[in-house]
Amino acid sequence: MYLSKSLYTRGLQCAKSLWLKKYKPEVLQVPTDRTVFETGDMVGDLACGLFAGGKEVPYEGTSFDEKIALTRRWIEEGVSDIYEASFSFQDIFVMVDILHINANGSMEINEVKSSTEVKDVYLHDASVQYYVLSGLGLDVKRTNIIHINNKYIRDEELELDKLFSIVDVSSEVKELQRDIPSRLANFEKMLENTQTPPPIDIGTHCFDPYECDAKSHCWAHIPLIAYLISQT
Numbered sequence: 001m002y003l004s005k006s007l008y009t010r011g012l013q014c015a016k017s018l019w020l021k022k023y024k025p026e027v028l029q030v031p032t033d034r035t036v037f038e039t040g041d042m043v044g045d046l047a048c049g050l051f052a053g054g055k056e057v058p059y060e061g062t063s064f065d066e067k068i069a070l071t072r073r074w075i076e077e078g079v080s081d082i083y084e085a086s087f088s089f090q091d092i093f094v095m096v097d098i099l100h101i102n103a104n105g106s107m108e109i110n111e112v113k114s115s116t117e118v119k120d121v122y123l124h125d126a127s128v129q130y131y132v133l134s135g136l137g138l139d140v141k142r143t144n145i146i147h148i149n150n151k152y153i154r155d156e157e158l159e160l161d162k163l164f165s166i167v168d169v170s171s172e173v174k175e176l177q178r179d180i181p182s183r184l185a186n187f188e189k190m191l192e193n194t195q196t197p198p199p200i201d202i203g204t205h206c207f208d209p210y211e212c213d214a215k216s217h218c219w220a221h222i223p224l225i226a227y228l229i230s231q232t
């Protein structure tokens with residue numbers, strides 16, 4: 001089993017979605033609207049300005065192992081802010097949006113969201129990052145969600161410290177640690193079956209917290225049922 005933080009949160013929403021992503025990705029809809037991703041990238045880049053002067057682990061053109069090695073090297077060299085800092089523990093790979101390293105070596109995880117509030121799914125996202133870093137023996141002192149402050153009205157200059165809200169979610173993230181090992185064990189057991197997805201029916205979870213990209217696959221029978229009912 002090899003999981004990223006997005007696969008972990010996908011599995012939390014629906015284990016079948018995780019199974020399909022792993023073994024039948026061709027049934028998943030490919031997003032055509034790039035706007036969400038572009039907005040997320042733009043917000044992420046702006047948020048790095050809150051921790052100016054850091055180094056960014058390149059996303060393109062480097063393997064997971066290279067990203068991890070580069071992160072380790074920069075930590076050893078004393079770089080205080082690393083964007084997309086990469087780590088792996090127990091086959092879980094995470095990239096921390098902004099890792100801040102204090103002078104005493106303790107660390108702060110910063111997860112950036114283009115939302116205007118902290119949502120539960122973000123806490124799970126941050127919690128798996130904390131799980132990996134603390135599992136590696138790193139001293140994580142604080143975990144933050146950084147999101148857009150929708151009360152901010154821009155004047156002439158863009159003030160990043162006002163544009164963003166930094167919310168300390170350390171206690172929530174620590175609270176979530178207890179359930180992570182059993183969740184991972186459940187995912188591992190479920191993924192041992194490479195032939196058949198878990199028998200999960202459609203429901204409200206198909207839209208919450210995200211609209212699932214397997215909907216056209218799992219909901220394919222719904223129009224037919226509606227048609228059959230209309231004919232009786």
Ligand code: SF4
Nearest residue numbers: 014017206212215218
């Ligand atoms: S469409 Fe619904 S049931 Fe199917 S994988 Fe997605 S969340 Fe699960």
